[in-house]
Amino acid sequence: MSGERETDGPTGTETTGHEWDGIKELDTPLPRWWLWIFYGCIAFAVIYWVLMPAWPGLHGYTPGILHRSTRAQLAENLGALKAQRTLQANQLSNASLETIEKDPALQAYALAAGQSLFGDNCATCHGAGGGGGKGYPNLRDDIWLWGGSLEDIQRTITYGVRADDPKTRFSQMPAFGRDQILPPAQVDDLTEYVVAISHRKANAAAVARAAPLFQANCSVCHGAQGQGNQQFGAPNLTDSDWLYGGDRVSIHDQIWNGRGGVMPAWGHRFDANTIKALTVYIHANAGGK
Amino acid sequence: MDDAPLHTVIDTRRGRSGTADVQKPPVSAAAASRAKAAHVTGLYKPRTPIYPKLVHGRWRMIKWALLAVTLAVYYITPWLRWHRPDGLPQQAVLVDFAGRRFYFAFIQLWPQEIYFVTGLMVIAALALFLVTALFGRLWCGYACPQTVWTDLFIVVERAIEGDRNARMKLDAAPMSWNKLWRKTSKHLVWLAIAMTTGGAWIFYFQDAPTLWRTFWIGQAPTTAYLSVAILTFTTYSLAGMMREQVCTYLCPWPRIQGAMLDEHSLQVTYRKDRGEPRGPHKKAETWTGRGDCIDCNQCVIVCPMGIDIRDGAQIECINCGLCVDACDEVMLKLDRPRGLIAYDTDAAVVAHSEGRKPVYKFVRARTVYYAVTLVLVSGLMIWGLSTRVPVMLDVLRDRNPTFVRLHDGAIRNGFTLKVANLSFRPETYEISLTGLAGAILKAPGVDATQAGLKLTVAPNQVTPLRLLVSARPEILTAPSLPVVFHLRAGKVKADVASVFLSGAANPQ
Numbered sequence: 001m002s003g004e005r006e007t008d009g010p011t012g013t014e015t016t017g018h019e020w021d022g023i024k025e026l027d028t029p030l031p032r033w034w035l036w037i038f039y040g041c042i043a044f045a046v047i048y049w050v051l052m053p054a055w056p057g058l059h060g061y062t063p064g065i066l067h068r069s070t071r072a073q074l075a076e077n078l079g080a081l082k083a084q085r086t087l088q089a090n091q092l093s094n095a096s097l098e099t100i101e102k103d104p105a106l107q108a109y110a111l112a113a114g115q116s117l118f119g120d121n122c123a124t125c126h127g128a129g130g131g132g133g134k135g136y137p138n139l140r141d142d143i144w145l146w147g148g149s150l151e152d153i154q155r156t157i158t159y160g161v162r163a164d165d166p167k168t169r170f171s172q173m174p175a176f177g178r179d180q181i182l183p184p185a186q187v188d189d190l191t192e193y194v195v196a197i198s199h200r201k202a203n204a205a206a207v208a209r210a211a212p213l214f215q216a217n218c219s220v221c222h223g224a225q226g227q228g229n230q231q232f233g234a235p236n237l238t239d240s241d242w243l244y245g246g247d248r249v250s251i252h253d254q255i256w257n258g259r260g261g262v263m264p265a266w267g268h269r270f271d272a273n274t275i276k277a278l279t280v281y282i283h284a285n286a287g288g289k
Numbered sequence: 290m291d292d293a294p295l296h297t298v299i300d301t302r303r304g305r306s307g308t309a310d311v312q313k314p315p316v317s318a319a320a321a322s323r324a325k326a327a328h329v330t331g332l333y334k335p336r337t338p339i340y341p342k343l344v345h346g347r348w349r350m351i352k353w354a355l356l357a358v359t360l361a362v363y364y365i366t367p368w369l370r371w372h373r374p375d376g377l378p379q380q381a382v383l384v385d386f387a388g389r390r391f392y393f394a395f396i397q398l399w400p401q402e403i404y405f406v407t408g409l410m411v412i413a414a415l416a417l418f419l420v421t422a423l424f425g426r427l428w429c430g431y432a433c434p435q436t437v438w439t440d441l442f443i444v445v446e447r448a449i450e451g452d453r454n455a456r457m458k459l460d461a462a463p464m465s466w467n468k469l470w471r472k473t474s475k476h477l478v479w480l481a482i483a484m485t486t487g488g489a490w491i492f493y494f495q496d497a498p499t500l501w502r503t504f505w506i507g508q509a510p511t512t513a514y515l516s517v518a519i520l521t522f523t524t525y526s527l528a529g530m531m532r533e534q535v536c537t538y539l540c541p542w543p544r545i546q547g548a549m550l551d552e553h554s555l556q557v558t559y560r561k562d563r564g565e566p567r568g569p570h571k572k573a574e575t576w577t578g579r580g581d582c583i584d585c586n587q588c589v590i591v592c593p594m595g596i597d598i599r600d601g602a603q604i605e606c607i608n609c610g611l612c613v614d615a616c617d618e619v620m621l622k623l624d625r626p627r628g629l630i631a632y633d634t635d636a637a638v639v640a641h642s643e644g645r646k647p648v649y650k651f652v653r654a655r656t657v658y659y660a661v662t663l664v665l666v667s668g669l670m671i672w673g674l675s676t677r678v679p680v681m682l683d684v685l686r687d688r689n690p691t692f693v694r695l696h697d698g699a700i701r702n703g704f705t706l707k708v709a710n711l712s713f714r715p716e717t718y719e720i721s722l723t724g725l726a727g728a729i730l731k732a733p734g735v736d737a738t739q740a741g742l743k744l745t746v747a748p749n750q751v752t753p754l755r756l757l758v759s760a761r762p763e764i765l766t767a768p769s770l771p772v773v774f775h776l777r778a779g780k781v782k783a784d785v786a787s788v789f790l791s792g793a794a795n796p797q
Contacts, residue, residue, distance in 0.1 A: 101733055101734040102734045103734075104734075104745075104752070107733060107734055108752075108753070111733070111755065127689065127690070128689050129687065129688070129689030129690050130690070131689060131690030131693070138690070138693060140690055140693045140701075140703070141693040141694060141695055141696070141701070142695045142696055143695070143696045236696070239696050240694065240696075240698060241694070241696065280733075283733070284733030284734070284755060285703065285733075285755065285757075287701065287731050287737075287757045287759075288731070288733065288734075
């Protein structure tokens with residue numbers, strides 16, 4: 001490139017001196033507004049470095065003179081939120097479960113808190129709406145294994161079922177077939193018997209054979225008529241609700257294997273107010289008892 | 290390269306009347322700007338500063354009056370109080386975003402009732418259309434905030450720097466102490482006005498006396514300070530710096546108005562049938578064989594838009610009538626009839642030039658159409674507001690689980706009812722259900738009932754109600770059954786249809 005720069009005639013702009021097949025490249029200067037914004041950005045960046053956390057170092061980073069930290073801000077916000085909730089939480093801890101459910105304001109708070117707690121903790125097994133599934137009880141109907149009163153629900157949540165807690169609710173359905181307590185033929189007969197007491201057509205001869213077997217092996221927990229017992233979490237066998245399925249194969253399977261689910265003792269994780277809110281939420285959505 | 294820059298194309302749309310202004314030096318700022326633009330190849334059309342001269346007269350008086358009225362309405366409205374029950378805002382006009390309510394004296398609107406605001410917008414638009422079709426751009430000339438604040442800023446400018454000639458001289462003069470203090474104080478007063486404008490705005494959104502206190506001690510919300518800052522900037526730049534450019538380049542209304550105006554619309558009109566041929570006139574000369582226009586340019590130098598009205602109707606003209614006053618003053622001195630420039634119609638000008646008596650037609654297809662729709666929409670609004678039911682009921686059916694089967698075979702659905710009490714007193718509503726014979730309603734903490742239940746809602750509040758509805762399987766004849774929730778409190782009622790899912794599609 002020569003020292004003297006050529007100026008393009010028609011535009012009055014200098015050229016870069018590059019030439020391809022007689023076509024020269026104009027060296028149009030940057031627009032002034034663009035340049036000033038560019039300088040402004042540089043100035044902004046320098047100010048930003050001084051004020052805000054900017055440069056990484058070997059041990060941490062330059063904090064900036066404002067000492068801004070989104071982490072600290074989060075902690076502050078959470079603290080403020082907690083303080084805001086203390087008032088209602090206190091009201092909750094001073095009130096009995098019945099009072100909470102009768103007081104519209106407390107009830108609304110408990111329902112709202114309960115709903116989010118349920119979604120975070122209970123929905124994994126019981127379903128987002130509490131509708132349950134096979135092996136996981138439906139919490140929206142009026143059928144309860146361990147009782148559906150406010151106190152019963154509170155106890156079940158706090159100590160769990162077959163959980164790692166000395167006060168946990170516990171019962172064990174024997175695996176009559178798998179553990180060879182009863183021979184396979186008798187398990188078949190008992191299956192027919194359970195089908196019969198839940199108001200469906202069954203083999204009359206098998207039902208007759210199984211009647212004494214039921215009294216000897218099952219009635220202790222499920223009751224003489226198979227109506228269930230909430231003290232042992234023993235389900236009612238005469239209704240239309242089945243935790244592990246109501247068809248012959250499922251009933252046979254349950255007598256053979258004697259399954260029982262585990263519900264964690266949430267008292268280890270939640271404080272009393274949280275459990276209260278959850279209890280009111282579950283009780284209210286099940287229609288109360 | 291084409292030597293005509295792109296923006297000159299825009300100017301060719303205008304039909305130039307009478308004497309060609311190419312030969313004479315440009316008289317108006319707009320014409321000067323056009324002439325300048327023809328020689329400059331740049332991105333922007335350079336602005337030629339406009340120094341409107343003070344004028345006295347009928348239209349100027351009306352403009353002063355409207356300036357005072359509109360500014361008073363703007364500044365005073367948020368300070369008007371209105372009695373409402375305890376706990377509710379006592380401000381007559383309040384847009385309460387935080388509380389999600391809009392208060393306008395005795396009217397109180399919820400966000401769900403945004404259609405009333407839509408109605409108000411439609412009414413405003415139709416009224417604007419109607420007024421424009423009848424009388425031209427009266428809004429632009431007299432009531433538009435851009436016009437009002439620009440006028441106010443020019444008042445300040447005139448008070449500090451003097452009238453047109455003094456201002457032109459000052460701008461042309463080199464920097465001096467006189468120029469410095471005048472310019473500085475002008476901009477300071479402008480900034481003060483701009484800040485007051487932004488300051489008044491925020492009082493529409495929060496309780497004015499409270500905000501007035503908190504604002505000065507730094508305790509007002511950040512948005513309040515931000516709003517003041519933004520509106521200070523926009524007022525200062527729009528009314529102080531950009532002025533007529535806002536109307537000419539930014540505002541869509543001048544472009545829309547073309548569809549409203551026709552040859553029977555009243556507009557600021559130069560009666561060219563009377564004025565032409567124009568030319569200077571000496572005292573003793575006769576008026577026969579020449580026009581009344583003496584080419585004194587008074588109409589041009591008073592124009593805040595910097596145009597020459599004698600070029601005919603043009604997009605920049607805001608119909609403020611200041612040139613009418615200026616011309617009338619001259620006509621008075623010359624002992625000629627006033628109204629050479631007047632609110633008149635294109636049709637009248639044609640009639641005059643053909644020697645006919647002009648006919649003014651205010652009843653035209655478009656004015657009738659605008660008036661009828663305006664009456665219809667206004668009627669609809671009044672009907673809507675007067676028959677407004679002070680309660681809202683929303684019914685949300687549970688979607689998971691859609692239904693549950695109870696131990697006795699009954700089917701139960703869960704619903705959440707949202708009851709909004711729009712009135713200013715607590716209300717107790719009776720809630721019942723029809724469509725399901727023998728259905729049982731149950732809400733948390735309330736005993737189950739067949740008749741229905743009661744719910745008390747605090748004034749101006751929404752209360753959700755969980756409602757479990759169960760029905761005997763015998764009556765459930767279809768997978769989904771229509772039901773209606775009823776809400777009653779005296780004469781106030783709301784009925785909302787929903788469905789009850791019977792589970793018949795999913796037998797166990």
